[in-house]
Structure formats: C-alpha cells, structure tokens
Amino acid sequence: MNIAILGAGNMGGALAKGLLQSGLPPESLTLTCRNPEKHPELQALGVRLLTDNALAVQAASVVIVAVKPWQVEEVLRTLAPVLRPETLVLSVAAGVTVAQLRALLPPEVQAVRTMPNTAVALNEGVIAIASDTSSALERAQSLLAPLGLIVPVEESKMDALTALAGCGIAHALRFLRAAQCAGVQMGLTADQSAAVFAQVMAGAVALMRQPGATAESEIDRICTPGGLTVRGLNALEQAGFSAATIRGLLASLPKEKQ
Template identity: 40%
Template structure:
C-alpha cells in the first residue's frame, strides 16, 4: 500500500499491529510511525527502521491512517489533543480502543472525519488475528481500506457497531481464554509423564490442529469431536469429566463477564 500509518499509543497491541503489517509485506517499517510517552520502550522498533516519536502531531503530519491504540482512560485526552491536526479530507482514524463508540470520538474530533472501529487481538503480530471492524455510515471505501489492512494480518469480518463489545470479549479477550486452556492441557500432560516443555509443545500443536480443522473444513466442532470419540473410549470419558466439572459453562460465563466488563470500560474510566 502507498499510504503511511501512525500508531498512537504503541503499547502491546499497537506494536503487534506494526510488527504484523511489516511481516506481511504490506507495509515497510519506515512507512509506520509509532508514538509513546515512554519512548525508550520503542527503541527496539527504532532499530528495526520504524519511525518513533513522542509527538503525536509529528506522527499525524506524516501519515494518512491514524490508529489509536491507547487505554480507554486516555482516549478522550488524546483525541482532544490531536483534533486540530486531523484533516477530514486526508486522514482516516482507526480506533482499537475498547468500549468507545464512533459517535463519541467524532464529537471530539470532527463529524466529517472517517472513523473505523477495529478489534484485533495480539495474534496480529504473526498474521493470525481475528479482527472485527465497523463504521457508523457504511462508507464502502473506508471499510475496504480497513479490511485490506487487517486482512494482511489475519482474518477480518465487518459487523455492526453494537456488536463491538461482544467482539472484544470473544476475539480480543478470547485469545487469553484459549491460551489458558492450552496451559491447562500442558499441565495435564506434565502430570501424566511429559516434561513441561514437551507437554506445552504438544498441547499448543494439538490446539492449532483443532482450530485448523474447523477453519479449513468449516465443520461444526461436534462433528469433529464425534470423529475421535468411540463407545466406552478414553476421549468421551475425558470430555464428560470436563463437562461435569463445568468446562463449557466456565468458558461461556467468562466470555459473558468479559463482555459486560468491556461495555463499561470507558464509562468507568470517565467516572474515576
């Protein structure tokens, strides 16, 4: 792409986006500017060729796409600070901030500025993110631009804005839930006789294989489960024991609670 990108608030998710875009070959490091108050934390990225600065104005002046990746508690202050630097005819604002709607952002910057909300996860760094995006007016050109960016670092789906909180819980928080399940599987593996590093490698690859089966074949999980369960077999015994202990219920409850928490993040920060 010929456009340049500024990532304001380049913490974990911001730097993951930058890393993924460069690794995909879609962007070069010099075409991406990263900002952060504690600029020393960006030194490894400067060494890789990224532009780094503490000046949001400088980053915006040399970029076309502005990705906001700060904490919910910081976004209002940031938007007020940069509103005078944004050009509605040139810039597109992409927010990856949880719980902050487009209408609120436009009320601070400009009602004419193209704004996209995106919810990726940290797997974006290796090109495997599940990213949900939306705009407030269905602008096809803006959606296409955002889709191209995030398709380069995983898969993208366009959703309605009212679904963004759910996307936060399922996709952004969800990666931690699946990582925890892999960790639990590896601990089980250690208990039955494997060294910890062996068990973790086995569990991670097994989880990757399970996810790939669903992604490639588009079958329902229960279909693939039925293929590896036999009458009185060890798989069904293990599955039933997990269900008796609340495995599925715990996952569902965790997702519901994360969604509830995500919905109130920006409001809670405003009140604090």
C-alpha cells in the same frame, strides 16, 4: 502509505509488527509513546518512535489510536486541528464508540472503531470493524486484511467481539496452559507438553474448518463408545468445562451486557 500508531504498547506494538510482516516498509511507520526507552524492540524494527503525536500524524494517511480508552479523548482533541481531511482514523480502544470518535474529529475525517487481538502481530488475528460510512469500512478492510480475519459488524455487536476475540485469545491460551500442566503431571517436560498441545489445537481448528465439519462432528469421530476419549470429555463436563468457558467469556463483556 504512511501510518501513525499512537500508543506503542501491547496492541500498538502488535499492529506494528503485523503491518511490517505484511510488507509495509519500516520507514512508512511511526509510533508514539511517552517513554521511548521502554520500547527497544520497536526501535530495533527500524520504525520511527516519537513522543509528539502531532508530529507523528503530519504525514500519515492512516492514524491508529492505540492508547488506553480513557486517553482517547485527550489525544484526539489535541490532534483534530492538525489532521488532514483525507486521513482515516482507526481506534482500537475498547468501548470507545464511532459517535464518540466522530465528535472528537473534524467532520470530513473518517473514523473506524476496531477490535483486534494480539495475534495480529503474526498476521493471525481477528479484527472486528465498525463505522458509520461504507467507504471508511472498505479502507479499513483493505488496510487490515493482511493481519488476519476481518469481521465487519454492527456496532452493537462490538462488545461480543471484544469478549470472544480480543479477550478470547487469552481464554484459549489458558486452556493451552492447563493442558501443558496435565502433560507435565503425566511426566512430559513443560516444553514438550506445550508444543504437543499447541499442535493439537492447530489440528482441531484445521479439522473444524473442513467443509461441512463442526466441532461436534469431529469429536464424534474420535470418541469410541465406552472408550477413553469420551470418559475424559465427560469428566471435563462434570468439572464444568463448557459452563466455565461460557461463564468466563460472558464475564469478559462489559458489566451491563453480562
């Protein structure tokens, strides 16, 4: 299967790395950009890096549109005449709807709106998908499954997935960064603190994924009455932790949905 990724930036590059890691041969992957010299790390992966979108999609059965949202219209308008009818077009562009994609594509070309996060590069991503046809969703699901958790959603939920997953990974990393700063203040090195707290977060996730477990049930097991953990958690809440987390994620929704 040949895949073309239009846009070799943060997200196009992350998807490319994830697809290669999941076993796609480099010669089956073409990326496009405006300035190939800006992307030596992608060239080193052995993929084709072009500036001509039409050339890139010629042999592709899947085209992933990973340019900025405001560039999608121009890119798809110029490609519509050269796309093969059986091509599957996946867009990662935030806010670009399935209807908008369909209006820019020939009627027989299937389109899927997706919202990945950058952890797709390590096959640990979350990818929300929405489409107007179930066969397009099935094709997208089987292509993207190796890259992480696939979440098929009604399109009306795509903004929530954008905030929670697309942006949420940066929110989670900010928590990690703050914990690292605390560790340094306690006298640990920055590297020690980051490594320890990253494993703490991985452990928290593993605990919560046990059958029947919830975040609260696992917290209750750690908090001795009158102990240090609950004192720390209460101090965190007095400083507005939960409220700030919710407010931050809601602020990552488009303005009209906040």
